[in-house]
Amino acid sequence: MSAGKKHGETQAKSQAETEAEKQHKERLDKALEEGLEETFPGSDPVNVTQPPHSPQDKDEI
DSSP: OHHHHHHHHHHHHHHHHHHHHHHHHHHHHHHHHHHHHHHOSOSSOOOOSOOOOOHHHHHHO
């Protein structure tokens, strides 16, 4: 009976991971869509991620 319980726990974990991946993809899709809307029309491709701060940014903060 413990083997069935382990299988159920593994399956539940897989479903939770799949749901988390789906939510992550939806957030990325939403960010990309928002970026496209805000930059249209534009010649540069949309970048969903932000670049790291430069050392000069620390002086401005």
